[in-house]
Amino acid sequence: MTDSLWHDSATVEEASAVTVKLTDSILGRLLTSPPGLEARVYDAMCYSALAPGKRLRPLLVLASARLFGVAERSALQVAAAIEMVHAYSLIHDDLPAMDNSDLRRGRPTCHKAFDEATAVLAGDGLLTMAFEVLSHPDTHGDPAVRCELVAALAAAAGAAGMVGGQMIDLIAETQTLELGAITRLQRMKTGALIAFACEAGAILAKAPHDARVGLRGYAHDLGLAFQIADDLLDVEGSAEETGKPVGADAAAGKATFVSILGVERARAQAELLINQAVAHLDLFEQRAELLRQVARFVIDRRT
Numbered sequence: 252m253t254d255s256l257w258h259d260s261a262t263v264e265e266a267s268a269v270t271v272k273l274t275d276s277i278l279g280r281l282l283t284s285p286p287g288l289e290a291r292v293y294d295a296m297c298y299s300a301l302a303p304g305k306r307l308r309p310l311l312v313l314a315s316a317r318l319f320g321v322a323e324r325s326a327l328q329v330a331a332a333i334e335m336v337h338a339y340s341l342i343h344d345d346l347p348a349m350d351n352s353d354l355r356r357g358r359p360t361c362h363k364a365f366d367e368a369t370a371v372l373a374g375d376g377l378l379t380m381a382f383e384v385l386s387h388p389d390t391h392g393d394p395a396v397r398c399e400l401v402a403a404l405a406a407a408a409g410a411a412g413m414v415g416g417q418m419i420d421l422i423a424e425t426q427t428l429e430l431g432a433i434t435r436l437q438r439m440k441t442g443a444l445i446a447f448a449c450e451a452g453a454i455l456a457k458a459p460h461d462a463r464v465g466l467r468g469y470a471h472d473l474g475l476a477f478q479i480a481d482d483l484l485d486v487e488g489s490a491e492e493t494g495k496p497v498g499a500d501a502a503a504g505k506a507t508f509v510s511i512l513g514v515e516r517a518r519a520q521a522e523l524l525i526n527q528a529v530a531h532l533d534l535f536e537q538r539a540e541l542l543r544q545v546a547r548f549v550i551d552r553r554t
């Protein structure tokens with residue numbers, strides 16, 4: 252990967268700023284509105300995909316790709332694709348049939364800014380375009396690598412991953428889940444996409460098995476720690492900080508890591524998971540320092 256991304260000693264904040272700029276640039280190019288009547292759905296897609304955010308998943312893609320010297324163009328294609336899938340999930344998650352949220356990333360949700368039908372179509376458009384991007388030759392010269400990326404993202408986003416996790420999350424509104432079920436829910440709903448982001452660089456590089464196993468282990472623990480941090484923010488944070496309503500899980504009567512473990516035990520569990528995540532990176536030595544910083548950032552964040 253070229254030096255135009257960030258220098259080797261870059262902080263998370265510096266790398267994140269570069270990631271936001273480059274990811275948003277390619278998203279803007281890919282989501283250019285056509286002149287026809289269908290432009291409205293493109294406008295809604297852009298509204299959500301380019302909403303202010305940390306671009307954590309693209310950052311994980313770029314950081315993992317950097318471990319193996321992957322070409323910048325390839326990594327950015329994957330970064331854009333995963334952000335499209337993430338934005339689609341937020342659009343649908345906010346709909347009245349799901350969480351019925353009015354605020355996301357500090358501004359009106361897609362269905363509030365446009366309308367419900369347009370929001371559904373915008374989510375559909377982003378999801379399908381993500382696979383169009385991954386299958387494009389710009390993503391990788393080897394069709395087998397492109398196919399592996401498509402298959403991996405489909406598994407992470409589908410019924411065995413994010414969609415299945417969302418189904419369990421809806422069930423959690425009417426049934427009391429124990430800690431094991433909540434852990435499985437979050438591994439599917441949140442962790443699966445984070446795992447793909449971490450492993451994408453290894454797929455692009457055709458990296459050996461041990462490297463992939465290390466990144467999967469890192470992502471597994473990082474994803475759970477991320478969700479515990481989210482649960483803590485839902486209890487301790489404010490809408491001004493998070494850019495979305497807080498206290499929604501408690502209001503819906505959902506069991507969470509925090510409601511079961513309590514604030515202090517949940518925070519201690521997040522710390523344990525982050526330490527485990529970082530240990531998985533030992534085989535990459537100093538090259539993985541940014542990923543180590545990302546792990547700490549995940550549980551220290553206030554948004």
